[in-house]
Amino acid sequence: MTDFTRREMLGFLGVALMSGAFGCSGDQVENAARATRRAQTEPFVRKVFSDGEWETVRTLADIVIPRDERSGSATDAAVPEFMDFILDDSPSSGESVRKGLGWLEAECRRRFSAGFTTCTPEQRTAVIDDIAWPRRAKREHEEGVEFFNQFRNLTATGFWSSRMGVEDLQYIGNTFNPNWNGCPPAAMEKLGVRYG
Numbered sequence: 715m716t717d718f719t720r721r722e723m724l725g726f727l728g729v730a731l732m733s734g735a736f737g738c739s740g741d742q743v744e745n746a747a748r749a750t751r752r753a754q755t756e757p758f759v760r761k762v763f764s765d766g767e768w769e770t771v772r773t774l775a776d777i778v779i780p781r782d783e784r785s786g787s788a789t790d791a792a793v794p795e796f797m798d799f800i801l802d803d804s805p806s807s808g809e810s811v812r813k814g815l816g817w818l819e820a821e822c823r824r825r826f827s828a829g830f831t832t833c834t835p836e837q838r839t840a841v842i843d844d845i846a847w848p849r850r851a852k853r854e855h856e857e858g859v860e861f862f863n864q865f866r867n868l869t870a871t872g873f874w875s876s877r878m879g880v881e882d883l884q885y886i887g888n889t890f891n892p893n894w895n896g897c898p899p900a901a902m903e904k905l906g907v908r909y910g
Contacts, residue, residue: 758795761802767815769831771797774818777842778869785882788873796872811868814861821858 763771775788775797788794801808818841822830826837833841845851845858846866873879902908 758798760798762798762808762812763794763815766819766829767812768794770815770819770829773831773838774842774865775869775872777838778866779873785878788869791873791876791878793869793872793876796876797868800868800872807864811861811864814858814865817857817861 760768771794772789775793779788779791779793781787781790785791797811801811818830821841822828822833822837825841826833828837830838830841841858842862844855845862848859848863851859874883896909
């Protein structure tokens with residue numbers, strides 16, 4: 715088993731979720747990806763999130779997928795715009811995410827007397843750590859756990875359906891490889907198969 719980075723694991727998750735997040739069809743994800751590309755060149759008009767929610771979405775998305783040496787962050791890939799498009803197309807999911815954003819804001823105010831975006835990075839991390847790991851989460855954080863799972867999945871779907879995300883995966887697709895010499899003998903032996 716090889717070691718995977720957090721970004722690689724989220725990449726695998728994003729690819730797996732692209733057609734299944736929030737019950738979205740592949741067409742909906744593709745339409746959202748197209749709308750996201752347009753949002754990077756044209757003025758974007760939100761349909762779901764309020765100003766405060768938008769700031770929280772952008773901050774949280776960049777915590778889920780931060781900029782690194784390989785590629786930009788979730789906001790660099792226009793993931794918040796992708797979310798707004800998807801959630802506008804799915805009102806019940808939109809309400810669920812907005813309710814979760816409200817929970818996150820209230821939890822930060824309860825703990826730190828500050829909203830999520832005005833908390834320190836350490837305070838944000840403390841709240842997220844309590845909801846990011848479902849098996850370790852306390853019962854009183856159940857609503858936050860459900861929200862964060864939904865938000866993380868939607869962030870991964872948006873990122874890895876973007877041009878930046880596909881480049882981040884380094885997926886070359888159906889491209890001719892002149893150096894392909896077939897399956898390595900050790901792998902063939904392990905699988906118990908052979909050519910011809």
